[in-house]
Amino acid sequence: MSSYESIIFISREVLIYQIPPLRSSRGYCASEWDVDKPLWRGRLRVLEVADDAAATRVRCELRLEDNNSGELFASAPYLLTGKGVEQVTDSSRFFVMRVVDGDRHAYLGMGFMERSEAFDFNIALQDFKRHANPSAEIIPGSGPQKKEEVKDYSLKEGQTITISLGKGTRRRRSPNTTSENAGSNPGALPFLPPPPSAQEVKDQFRTVAHATEDNDDFGDFVS
Incomplete structure (x- = not known):
């Protein structure tokens, strides 16, 4: 079965570190590494790999290679769940990658020379997740829309x-x-009955005034 590879990110130089075991549930810290003494330095390529011509199975792989010979130093698969690469808690330039060699695996630190490269690396991984799992995105107007049921909250008889x-x-x-x-x-x-309107009050006064105007001295003041 043939596979097809596409480069989604490349950095000409990254630094690889041997790191201590994880000591806290908060995550890895680059301040605990000896950043002045990298274990290896070389090229990083992030590849999107399709296992068939129809690209129904797509995966992502990080490859560390020698800049001159292209010899593979280590590779790390990146999963849709985000497993395989983790950013440290105290820097935007350093990451931890899970490299795999057959049944064995190890965790290595990786650092970029520039923050802009680290940012582009993060964006490339996010783009892969969206591309490989489009069902996770909600596109307005796509697919059937369920009509919202209109509920009647008015009182019924009784x-x-x-x-x-x-x-x-x-x-x-x-x-x-x-x-x-x-x-x-x-x-x-x-x-309670509603209060009388202004017109009804005037009509009542007129009725009383006409009934008492012959005997009531105050009838002259009613308009």
Whole structure:
């Protein structure tokens, strides 16, 4: 079965370190390394590898190679879960990679000469994850959209709402409850009539004024 390789990132020079075992759950710290004495230095290539022509199986691999001869020093697979490469907690230029040789594996420190290269390296790994696992992205407008169900929260006939007033509990009548049912329920709250309008108040005054204008001295002041 043939495979196809595509370079998604390359750095002409990285520094590789032998690092102490992980001592804390917080992660690796580059300050604990002897950064002035690298174990190896050379080229890093990050490859996207398709195991078949249809590219249905895509994987990512980090390869450390000699700058002159191209001889492979070590390789590290990078998984979609992010396993295989980890950034240290105290620097943006240093990483820890899990190199694999058959059934054996080891953890090596890796440092970039420039922060911009470390940034581009991080971006290349993120781009691979998005490309290799497109189902993890939610694209607006793609696929069938489930119509949101509209719920009816209005009161149905005979339903009541329980509300708390002070120490006791009272039941509020639904609008469809008749006055007869309210009389049978002494705990029901009565509905107060709406206040009269301004026009109704004037009409009442006029009625009283006309009825009493012959006997009431104040009738002359009613307009």
